[in-house]
Amino acid sequence: xxxxxxxxxxxxxxxxxxxxxxxxxxxxxxxxxxxxxxxxxxxxxxxxxxxxxxxxxxxxxxxxxxxxxxxxxxxxxxxxxxxxxxxxxxxxxxxxxxxxxxxxxxxxxxxxxxxxxxxxxxxxxxxxxxxxxxxxxxxxxxxxxxxxxxxxxxxxxxxxxxxxxxxxxxxxxxxxxxxxxxxxxxxxxxxxxxxxxxxxxxxxxxxxxxxxxxxxxxxxxxxxxxxxxxxxxxxxxxxxxxxxxxxxxxxxxxxxxxxxxxxxxxxxxxxxxxxxxxxxxxxxxxxxxxxxxxxxxxxxxxxxxxxxxxxxxxxxxxxxxxxxxxxxxxxxxxx
Amino acid sequence: xxxxxxxxxxxxxxxxxxxxxxxxxxxxxxxxxxxxxxxxxxxxxxxxxxxxxxxxxxxxxxxxxxxxxxxxxxxxxxxxxxxxxxxxxxxxxxxxxxxxxxxxxxxxxxxxxxxxxxxxxxxxxxxxxxxxxxxxxxxxxxxxxxxxxxxxxxxxxxxxxxxxxxxxxxxxxxxxxxxxxxxxxxxxxxxxxxxxxxxxxxxxxxxxxxxxxxxxxxxxxxxxxxxxxxxxxxxxxxxxxxxxxxxxxxxxxxxxxxx
Numbered sequence: 153x154x155x156x157x158x159x160x161x162x163x164x165x166x167x168x169x170x171x172x173x174x175x176x177x178x179x180x181x182x183x184x185x186x187x188x189x190x191x192x193x194x195x196x197x198x199x200x201x202x203x204x205x206x207x208x209x210x211x212x213x214x215x216x217x218x219x220x221x222x223x224x225x226x227x228x229x230x231x232x233x234x235x236x237x238x239x240x241x242x243x244x245x246x247x248x249x250x251x252x253x254x255x256x257x258x259x260x261x262x263x264x265x266x267x268x269x270x271x272x273x274x275x276x277x278x279x280x281x282x283x284x285x286x287x288x289x290x291x292x293x294x295x296x297x298x299x300x301x302x303x304x305x306x307x308x309x310x311x312x313x314x315x316x317x318x319x320x321x322x323x324x325x326x327x328x329x330x331x332x333x334x335x336x337x338x339x340x341x342x343x344x345x346x347x348x349x350x351x352x353x354x355x356x357x358x359x360x361x362x363x364x365x366x367x368x369x370x371x372x373x374x375x376x377x378x379x380x381x382x383x384x385x386x387x388x389x390x391x392x393x394x395x396x397x398x399x400x401x402x403x404x405x406x407x408x409x410x411x412x413x414x415x416x417x418x419x420x421x422x423x424x425x426x427x428x429x430x431x432x433x434x435x436x437x438x439x440x441x442x443x444x445x446x447x448x449x450x451x452x453x454x455x456x457x458x459x460x461x462x463x464x465x466x467x468x469x470x471x472x473x474x475x476x477x478x479x480x481x482x483x484x485x486x487x
Numbered sequence: 488x489x490x491x492x493x494x495x496x497x498x499x500x501x502x503x504x505x506x507x508x509x510x511x512x513x514x515x516x517x518x519x520x521x522x523x524x525x526x527x528x529x530x531x532x533x534x535x536x537x538x539x540x541x542x543x544x545x546x547x548x549x550x551x552x553x554x555x556x557x558x559x560x561x562x563x564x565x566x567x568x569x570x571x572x573x574x575x576x577x578x579x580x581x582x583x584x585x586x587x588x589x590x591x592x593x594x595x596x597x598x599x600x601x602x603x604x605x606x607x608x609x610x611x612x613x614x615x616x617x618x619x620x621x622x623x624x625x626x627x628x629x630x631x632x633x634x635x636x637x638x639x640x641x642x643x644x645x646x647x648x649x650x651x652x653x654x655x656x657x658x659x660x661x662x663x664x665x666x667x668x669x670x671x672x673x674x675x676x677x678x679x680x681x682x683x684x685x686x687x688x689x690x691x692x693x694x695x696x697x698x699x700x701x702x703x704x705x706x707x708x709x710x711x712x713x714x715x716x717x718x719x720x721x722x723x724x725x726x727x728x729x730x731x732x733x734x735x736x737x738x739x740x741x742x743x744x745x746x
Contacts, residue, residue, distance in 0.1 A: 311500070314597065
């Protein structure tokens with residue numbers, strides 16, 4: 153969507169932690185410079201003290217100005233704000249340089265030289281803060297994953313419970329089995345779903361889910377599995393198959409008065425895994441809002457797990473609606 | 488003790504129907520009921536019901552062929568409409584509509600006590616057809632999708648979308664589709680209010696689907712002594728016959744055609 157260049161996010165200039173990190177980084181750079189410049193370890197402390205004496209006032213002065221002007225910076229567009237930060241440090245250092253030059257006898261400390269040095273430092277630091285912020289976002293990713301997986305249609309839960317209550321007198325064993333399946337399904341739903349799981353686990357969960365639905369729908373629900381050519385150890389995002397099947401049942405089977413068939417195709421092809429689920433399309437060709445939401449959810453999780461290596465596409469062929477997912481074949485140790 | 492309540496159960500899931508049967512059985516000593524019919528969807532319910540009457544209809548909302556909302560509308564247009572109690576597992580939108588129009592509903596899984604309460608209430612109060620219609624309109628706007636026509640004891644459902652015109656004959660109203668005519672048991676005035684957006688009156692005895700009007704033509708002229716009376720008729724898509732437009736309705740028909 154945006155241009156390939158992305159302006160860095162600015163850190164909070166009034167935060168003491170940021171000040172500390174900026175000072176540490178600047179002093180670190182001064183130390184490195186001192187090491188390069190000094191002729192021996194004996195001269196290092198003096199060399200460092202001189203450099204630190206120059207950079208620290210600039211650094212603290214710039215931070216003070218930036219903290220004071222933080223509100224104003226926030227109103228600028230990101231690239232403008234970054235440019236302003238660099239400009240502020242340049243001005244502050246030029247100011248200090250011209251003030252300090254008479255005190256130090258250095259002849260090379262011209263104001264523009266100091267300005268360029270501090271501008272470079274500011275740019276490096278801004279990029280570093282931006283990188284650090286992005287490195288932290290796996291925490292955000294995990295939170296997003298947690299939020300994305302913990303969803304199932306309440307419609308399904310309450311209808312299933314109602315169906316169990318419906319058969320409990322006539323067929324207690326069937327009711328028991330259904331409750332066991334329901335418990336299993338919810339155990340998986342509620343567990344930590346941040347790691348990829350083997351496809352075989354997804355398949356058995358999907359079968360349990362479909363068995364529950366068969367209790368409600370009876371012969372109306374027909375499922376054809378085509379999974380022979382699929383490696384069962386392929387790793388996939390957890391709870392991906394079940395929501396897709398839930399969609400297929402809700403939009404494909406429930407609106408039909410007679411039996412309807414869901415096709416599940418899982419196949420491995422040249423280091424790719426193909427998942428295809430097709431269901432009858434009950435009259436209305438437009439995908440439902442709930443369906444779009446579930447697909448958006450899965451698409452986002454695929455992106456989080458596989459970045460751009462996975463694809464999700466839907467199509468309408470004749471009277472059948474089809475969801476097609478392709479993933480890279482990753483496998484783990486499956487006992 | 489009063490006669491048992493006559494109940495109709497409509498749900499597309501067999502275990503859900505069984506559950507209601509079990510519960511009705513359980514509460515029989517408090518609320519005596521007799522199950523007249525159970526059906527898997529609205530169409531089957533209307534077919535099974537035929538001309539027989541029920542006091543209460545327990546109706547699931549989401550069903551294939553004809554859903555509970557449409558079925559409720561059909562039942563509400565009967566001569567002696569039953570009380571409709573909706574059942575839903577989870578449908579916040581519908582539940583809100585029911586609450587707003589004070590229509591009774593059960594949440595699945597259904598509880599015996601709640602069912603008994605709903606049935607007692609239904610037995611006490613006359614069927615709130617206006618409230619049911621209002622809730623139905625809030626959930627699925629646009630009136631009924633089907634019209635009922637009985638033929639030799641069998642219920643036929645005529646999709647409103649297929650009706651080209653309604654015509655009032657001496658005692659009854661007919662609906663004309665592209666294929667044939669169906670006898671209805673409702674008044675033209677009632678149809679006119681319910682389907683105002685779809686049909687327009689062209690004559691005292693006739694409503695025509697706006698979309699079906701293809702054009703108009705001058706029919707004949709009665710030349711009296713002083714005035715010339717011009718009669719117009721409309722031509723329709725899908726059927727050969729032409730329908731006369733009354734002088735009173737002509738300006739509206741003409742306005743529609745000239746738009």
